[in-house]
Every structure is written in C-alpha cells, then in structure tokens.
Amino acid sequence: MMLLEYDHQAIMVDCGIMFPTGDMLGIDLVIPDINYLRSNPDVLKGIFITHGHEDHIGALPYLIEELNVPIYATKLTCAFIEYKLQNARRGKAPKADLNIITEKDTINVGPFQVEPFAVSHSIPNAVGLGIHTPQGLIVHTGEFKFDPSPYSGRKTDKERLQRYSDMGVLLLMSDSTNAEHEGITPSEQTIAESMNEIFDNAKGRVILATFASNIDRVQLMADAIIAHDRKVVFVGRSMVEFSRIARELGYLNIPNKHIVPLDQAERTSDSKVAFICTGTQGEPNSALVRMGNDDHRQIEIKSGDTVVVSASIIPGNEEVVNTNIDNLFRLGADVIYQQLKHVHVSGHANRETLKEMIALVKPKYFMPIQGEYRMLSLHGRLAEEMGIPASNIIVIENGQIVEINRDEVSFGKKFPTDYVFIDGSSVGDVGNVVLRDRHNLSQNGFVSCAIAIKESSGKLVEGPEIISRGFIYIRENEFMLDEAADLVVQSIGRKRRKRKLTSDVLNDTIRRTLSDFFYKTTGRRPMIFPVVLEV
Template sequence: MSNIKIMPLGGVRENGKNLNIVEVDDEIYVLDCGLKYPETELLGIDIVIPDMTYLEENADRVAGIFLTHGHADAIGALPYFLKEHDVPVFGSELTIALAKITVSSEPKLRKFQNFHVIDANTAIDFERAIVSFFKTTHTIPGSLGIVVKTDEGQVVYTGDFKFDQSAMPMYQTDYARLAEIGKQGVLALLSDSANAESPFATANERDIAESILETFKYQTGRIIVASVASNIMRIQQVIDAAYKTGRKVVLTGRDLEKIVRTAMKLSMIILPDDDILVQPKDLSTLAPEQTVILETGRMGEPIKALQKMATSHHRLIHIEEGDLVYLTTSPSHAMETILAKTKDMIYRAGGEVKAVGDDLHASGHANKNDLQLMLNLMQPKFLMPVQGEYRQLAAHADIAHETGMDYKDIFIVGKGDIVAYEKGKMHVGGQVDATDVMIDGSGVGDIGNIVLRDRKLLSEDGIFIAVVTIDRKNKKIIAEPKVTARGFVYVKTSKDLMAESAEIIKNAVQNNLDNKEFDWSHLKQDVRENLSHYLYEQTKRRPVILPVIMEINQNHRRQRKDNKPKAEKAAE
C-alpha cells in the first residue's frame, strides 16, 4: 500500500500561483509551478511566487515538474526553483517552448536543457506511480490535464479547463479519455474552480470570434486591443478579424512578440497573410482605419500599458480622438477598481472602451455545468477544489454536492495543508510552510510585511528626516538639527513647522545627553515619539520619522589639536 499526500503550495484561496504536490511514498510529483501578479496593496512588488521551502528541502525526491499549460499562473515560478535544482520538466510542445522563454530570463538557466515534450498519449512509468495526460480546452493550445496513477487509485489534476463543443481541433477536449480515466477509478480530483461561482453560461469561442469581427467591421478609427500575451486563441481571433476587415496588426512589447513568434513557429498561430503583421516603426504609415494595435504590456498584463497610452507616457502609442480600446481578456476581481480608473483615463484622452465581456461571458475556465460534467465523468472518491479564492472553492464544493458527493469527501484546504490518504480514508494532517514569496527586482523573498508596511506609510504620509551631530563626551549638540521631508509637507511653505520640529529634536537630544545612562536606541526612540506627537497635532499625519544621529570622533579632534602647534611652528 502506498502512502499518498497531496499538498497545494499555491493556487488555493487565491487567484494564480498554482503549485500542487502529489507525494507517493518517497517520490514527489510537482503539478504546475506558477506565479501571480500583485494586488494593489503590494506596493512595488513585481510578482508573487509560492514558498518552495518544502520542495527545496526535498529536491532529491522530486521526480519531475509537470505543466498543464503555458500561462504564467502555471509556469511563471519555474526559474526560481530550477536555478538551484536540476529536475526534469514535462509539458506539451507549446508549453515547453514558453517555459524555455520564461526560464531564459534567469542567467543561470540559459543552458538548462532538462525539458521533455509530452502529449496526451504519453505515459511515464516512475518507481512509485505512472504519470499520464489528457487533452483539455483552454485559451492556449497544448493544455493538458495530469493523471498520477498509484496503487491506491488515480490522482487527477485538471489544470485550467472548460468544455466547448465547437472548439477547433488543437483546442478540443478528449471526452473518451476522460471517461476512460473515470472507469479506472479516481481517488482524488484536483479541479479548476476559477469560474465556479459564475451563474452565466460561457460563450463558445466561435461566438467570441464573431463578436470580435463585428466590432472590427464597424470601427472607423484605430483599434487598440488589450489582451494577455499568452492567450493564443484570442490573438488568433484578433489577427483573423484584422485580415477580414483589411487591417494590419502591430505587436507592441517583446513578451508578446516572443510568444507570437514561438506559436507561429509551431503552427499554433496561423497568419492568413504574410504581410498582416507590421513593425511598430511602420505604424505611422498606416491609416487609422487600417490599424490594429495589439497591446499586452509588461509581463503580459495590459492595464498599466493602457494607462500610459492614455496619459501620453507610452513609448510608442498615445490614445487619440476616435481610437477604440478593445478589452479581449476579462480582468480578475482584484483589478476591477484599477480597470475602472483606466477606462476613465481613456475617455479623457478621447478614446472609447469596449470589452468582449459586454456582450458575451468569455472565460477560459469551467462554469457550473462544466464542473459537474467533469465530476460525472471522473466519479472521484474525493474532491479538492483548487485554482480559486475561498468563495470559488466553496461554490465548487456546493456544485459537487449537487451531483451527490458528500461534503465530508470534499476538502477546501489552504496553502501548505497536507491532505493524506491512509487506510482508505483521506484527512488533513499537518502543514508545511507556504507563505507568499514576493519578488521585487532581483530580490527574492527579501520583502516582508514590515517593508510593505513602511512602503504603505511612505505612500500615505511620506518621510521626515532629522539629522543631528553630538559630542557625547561633553554632552553638547555640535550642529543645529537639520530637518527635511519628502511626501509629507512642502518644506518652503512650512518653515514654522520645520523650525519648531528642529527645536523639539534639540530638546529631546539634549535631555538624553544630560542623562547619566545614555542609550542610543532610547535617544532615537525619544526623538521619534516627541516629533511624531507634534507632527500629528499640527498636520493629522504620521510620516515615517528617520532620526540620523552622528557623533564626532573624539580621537580625531584631539589629534588635530596636538598637531596644530607643530604645524604653526613649521609655518613660522
């Protein structure tokens, strides 16, 4: 009998950052290794990745990393694990091609070659389990679900999926394979929950393609299409609509061009005309009615790029009167406020905004009916909803209950929870570290809650800096306190406030110098407290106060006194 443990290190009770571990005896199978983009309160943070401490401590037991598809929420965290641990990575042809692009951003990994292309017919026989795959429908070709077959039954991970009866061949789900997996017996199903609470039927991709074409037909000015870079299906639909309406497509950004060129090389984006794509430098040669600008922004997210266009800060494109900004990707709930502000900026600049979601419910994730069909095909003993915030996981649990599953067989877990299968029963037993790891520039995990708190304070009330030089031996302040502020008040119009602040600092420092038991930390704390109290009384603001206390070097002063007479004699 095998000991089976399932541990989600990300992707539960949150959107994105998918990483699940299936542990069979002493072998570890990693299902996806993704990132998520930061929410508004994570000031200055570029991306967030899972805490992979458990994987790093047990890297010698990792049989492989198995990827479901090529979006950042499934492959984005790969460089941060692979740069320290050489483990095999498995995925479909396009998924591996995009994973190579992602990994190449890390200098240490430019020679990393441990990639393995698999397909829906592949089965890999490891020591403790057999890993196989099945085709799913998502917004990118080569999407696969993963099956880990053990002595106790199969653990199935759907990845991102939906059912679309009209999907093109390269996007089609293999229903026969799903039924076959279900007949063989599914111990646990880890299933996509991102669209579980939506009451709407998801539009099929043919209807979405028709809607995009209709929009292009009746627009007389430029069309700026905002999309996620790795949404290959949507990019193909935009290119097709541009061709049918006599327009050319301009790709902006290196991320987008790399992804499109990679998909073209693998025949997963088909150009209806070799001249359909135009370089950004040739944009000025196109008439507005001939132009489609495809914008994805940095790291594949278009919203900030649209803001720059609307405020004339974009390096290539400024939104003008008559432009249509067409949103072809539905943003997450966390982005709704930012999106509303972005729309306002676009209208102020003279443009208009339209979204695919205005007329159709477009999603790459399973709705209620899709989730129930998956459950009925798989017939799992146990269900673990993944890939969604808590309310979405809970909605998925209710959907499963409607199909006849008992709530006690459904596990809504948190990051790091260990779900163990022992003696025919599954239960939550224990936990591993699984906090968020924040990436800021080249720093990995060096930004914690204290730094974020300080950034929040700095963004709200600014900083106040006080510099004082003291002679501790003689208990004197050598130089008058110098005060300055950034993001707090305009210094030139607040001279009285600054002068009084300097006096408060002077008194607090002198009081500490006069104290027999002088303590540096106590001195700085006194300065902070006295100054904070005064500044709040005067302004109702609490800036970050940074006292800088400098002490003169007594030995240096004595040396200069000793040398001075000798220097004078020499001069005489």
C-alpha cells in the same frame, strides 16, 4: 503549485506566479514558498506543467536551478518556458531539463504514472493529468472548459475522462476559477461575430488588447483583421515573441504577407491596419497603458481609433484598468470592453460544466483547486449537491498536508508557507516588515531629524535639522517643525543631565519625541529617521 507525494517521492504540478495585490507596494511578482522542498531536498522527482500561462510557469526562472528536476510539458508550453528562462532578469539564463510530452504518452516518475489528456482552455496545447499512484487514480483537470466548438478545434477529452471513470477515480482535483458563475461558459467562437461587427463599423485604426499567451484569441483577432482587408501589427515585447513562437510551432496561422512590423505601420492607411497588443490588466509598462498615458513611442491615440479590451479584469486590477480606459476615451478613442459588447469569454468551466465534470468522473474524493478560498468552498458545496459525501470533500489552504488512501482521508500538519516576493532582481529579500514600512510611508510619509554632537561630551553642537516628505507641506507648517526641533533639544538636554548620551540613546530619544509630538498635533505617525553625527 501542488505536490503529490508517495513514499518520500513527489511530483509537482505547475509552478506559477501570483500577481501582487494592492497592498504589496513595489512588489513585481509573488512566487511559491518551497521551504518544504528545501527541508526535504531529495523528495521532488519531476514537475508537470498543464499549460503556458504565467500563473502556471512564471516561477520557473526563479526556482528551477534550485529544484533541479526534469520538467514535463507539451510542445508550446515548453517553448514558452524556454522563452521565459532565456529572458530571466537575473543575468545568465537558468538551465532546465525540458521534456516535451503529448496526450499519447505515459510518463513514469518514481511511483507515479502520468498521462496527459487534452483540455480546452484559452491557450493551445493545454492538458489535464491522469496520475496513477499505488493508492489509486488521481485526475487533475488543469484549467478547462467543455467547449463544443473551440476556435482551435481542441476539445476536452471526455472519452479519456470516461475511461478513467470506468477504471475508478480515487480523487478528482478540479479547476474552481469560475465556481461563482452560473450556467455554461460560452464558446470562444461566439466572440467572432462581435469582432466582425467592430471591424465593419470602424473607420480608423483598430487596437485589440488581450493576453499575449491567449493564442486562440490572437488567432480569432487576426482572422477578423485579415477578413476586413487590414494588416496585422503585433505590439509589445511579449505579444511579438509569443506570437512568433506560436507561428513557428504551427499553433498560430497568420501568413507573413498579412503582418506588418510596427515600425512600418505608420506608412499604412488607418483603415488598412489593426494592432494586437498587451495591457488588458493595466500593467504599467504594457503597450495599451503607454498608449493611454500618451507616451508610447510609436502609437499615438487619436480621434477615430477603436480600442477593444478583450479580457475580464483580474480582481484587484479594477482601478488601474478603469483609469486606463478613461485615459483612452480622453484621447479620443472609442473604447469597447465586455460591459459594452461581447468581446471576451472565459477559458474556465462555469458551474454547470463543473457539475458535468464531477458526474463524468465519479470520484470517491473531491478536491477543488485553483481559485480563491470562496471559490473552492462553493465548488465543494457543488460537489456535495452532486452526491459526494461531505466527509469526502477536501477544501484546503496553502501548506495543508492531506493524506489519502483507498479507505480514508486525513489531514496532516500544516507546513508553514508564506509569500515569496520578487522586487526587481531581488528574490525573497523583501518580507512583511518591509511591506509594512512601505505601507506606512505611503500613508504617513517620513520625517528626518539630523543632529551633530561633540564626541567627548555628548553636547549638541549642530541642529536639529528636520526634513519632511509625504507628511506635511513644509512651507505651510514651518512653525510645527520649529516646535518639533525645540522639543528635540529639550529632550536631549534632559537626557544629558542624567548620563552621557550614546548614539543609540539619542536615536531613541529623537524617535520617541517626534513620534509623540506629531501624533498629538496631526493624528498621524510618520516614520522617523534620526541621523546622529559625532564630531
């Protein structure tokens, strides 16, 4: 999510999610922090979405009712957003003012004139944005590459970019995702040969995994399936729905006669069927992971199956992805992935193409966007190599306010931002304290200590009863728990001789006594849960 503001009026570009990292235990998704907009409720005038991937549209179901402004996106992207809103997990679908835009449009929002332009990416209908402001022209590339022969036929509009360059570009904001990768990103077309070879050699079923929103890849896979006289079977809710939407809108060309529903696939010969499914990132409930765990209700992996994982691994997902590949091998499948065969290309520009974009647009100022901080930094260095002065290169982190005009760039204050966590149906209720507790529980377990005291005197009448989970194996450490219980009794006795004991004092005494004891004996500090009953 990025805000562009002029004279207390702003537009937002994209509104996506981040997938949780390994230390965000129990978290489903991470969405943007919109506290700046809450503090300035009348500033936002519209949202422009560059394409329909989750990291660009995924937060809309959680935020759009509060933001309550028009959304501008291309036809396929609007359809994906509408699907996301209708399937929001929080009951009634949020309402949104969706407006379909094309590359021929100019959209006036406040002081901004926004012109979408075509870009080649791993999803149809993706756009960059030419944003005319009172201070000058801003070019936002969206996510792009210069593919000379895209599978969908949609090329990045270099003519538009050249026209912008001729007009004079104040600021170029350019995709940095592949700033670590040398050379030029291969064309989507280059995968077709590998897919055909896989089908030529496959004797049994073929299972192809990719992102549901990677419609161009789905088309390529379907073409290979049909060319080898097999039926196409879509597996997984998002794959079924996204392919349906794309077919209805004309972005996916697969005649009905070549598609078989999953519940009918088992009646088709193994050599005459192929499945397209989700699960390339090891998502727990995805189709491919269920197959690897041998608990998919309709597809049981067997010897002779060929499984193709057609995606790169998102950093942080390596362990779960590799575990699933191991599981598929154990079940007898022949698993093919990028390290073994050319079955994936990126939808993002590599370094040579990033240099070409800078050379084409010739901006006065340059801001790398969309990527980890190291990618932004590397992209910034690349811009300096291309002749942009270091003082005109803007590498920023979340929350940083940048002020740009025709003559200079300066940094305003950094607005506080934080991760907003989605945990089930809970939005923002889980914070860093809860995550720290979860982390502690995952590493050290917990110990519960229950006692009963007489309300009138504070005398101990029952317990302590100590229970442990995830800390020690109780049957082999009963002596330790007995010693811990004795220490609790002694500590309570010492406290009681000095004063009447309240529940707060008892809770604190139990917690300190057990924490110190277990750390001394085991070197670990489990979470301590005192339970005090007054009778």
